[in-house]
Every structure is written in structure tokens, then in C-alpha cells.
Amino acid sequence: EAGVAQSPRYKIIEKRQSVAFWCNPISGHATLYWYQQILGQGPKLLIQFQNNGVVDDSQLPKDRFSAERLKGVDSTLKIQPAKLEDSAVYLCASSLASGGVETQYFGPGTRLLVL
């Protein structure tokens, strides 16, 4: 079974530029998550989708971050404009459903460096 796919793996941009990350979850997984992991810290949830609806985006900096999951499968996370403090690894995870607590499976992440 294929795991969670993410692209690109690495991205370097200058501050104030825009960037987008893509995630394809494990087939059949209804719930998708985006996490931000700053160097030396544990991942922090940015947004959680159940199918194509948002379940929790309370920690998403909505003035610059946006995310969508239009058809309930793939998802994109965008930052516009980027700041230096956005340098981090962006991890996508998926799980079967949100009715109970399901194990989340993570992709390889996108490492973003903002100069």
C-alpha cells in the first residue's frame, strides 16, 4: 500500500514570495492533516480535513496560510506571503476516519527555507 505522498521535498524561497505544497493521502483515508515542524520541535497541527470539509483550523495563521482539499483526496497548503519564521518542515498525515481516534500516517514532509 502506498504511503502519504508529498511534493516538493525541498523548497527555498525569499521572504514575501508565495509557495504551495501538495499532499496525496493514503487511499481510502478520509481525514487529512497538515503539520508544521520547526527545527528542534515537535510537529504542530495547522489544519485538519474530514473529506473536503475543515474540522479544525484554529492554529492556522489565516492571514498568510490557506489550505484546500477540493475533491476530498489531494490537498494543497499555501503560504502567501512567506516570512522568515515560516522556515520549517511541513508534514502531511492521513487517517481512516474521524469518528474515533485513528492512527495518523505521515508523509516525508516538505522542507521549506525562507531567506
Next chain:
Amino acid sequence: AQKVTQAQTEISVVEKEDVTLDCVYETRDTTYYLFWYKQPPSGELVFLIRRNSFDEQNEISGRYSWNFQKSTSSFNFTITASQVVDSAVYFCALSETGNMLTFGGGTRLMVKP
């Protein structure tokens, strides 16, 4: 509010030594789940174990074992006879409801040959 503390930021051992990674959590819920993930240098978080709050039985999987103690709010992870391939950052995480995972700060384990 939920919180996970991994007091050991870095541990270094020599191959074949046993090592225990500590995890202490805080939650007001009676129903919750605890997880351990491994993050090798490649960056991907690899799921190791999940335990719910009603199951305090210790678990063993090969060289890995977990000790869950509700009385001390701890969920410690022991690697027996460590190997170089065990070198990674290990994260403990907690989920109350709704699947939101709260991670600890991680423990970097270095196993030297």
C-alpha cells in the same frame, strides 16, 4: 489543555546498551490515546505504537517495549540492545478527541557503534 513533556532532549548510548525514553503527559480527559513515533534523518514520522487510556498493559514488540502508568501520567519507551539503526528522534504524542495530536518536543537518540 493537553501537554506532552519529553524531558530528555538528547541521549547517547553505545550499541547493545538498553535505553529508556521518558514521556509525561497532562490531560483532563479520562479517555485519551498515547502514541510513539520515530523520525529518522529522512524526516518521515514512522508510527510505532498506540495505546488507549483504558489499557495499562505493557507492550513488547521485538526489542521495543512500552510502560504505561496512569498513576504517574507516563508512557515510557525502552529499546533493548540498541542498534545504530535506532538512531533517530523519537516523539511521544497525545490525542484526546477529534484526532488532534499534541506532540512532545522529541528525544534525539544517538547509538554509537
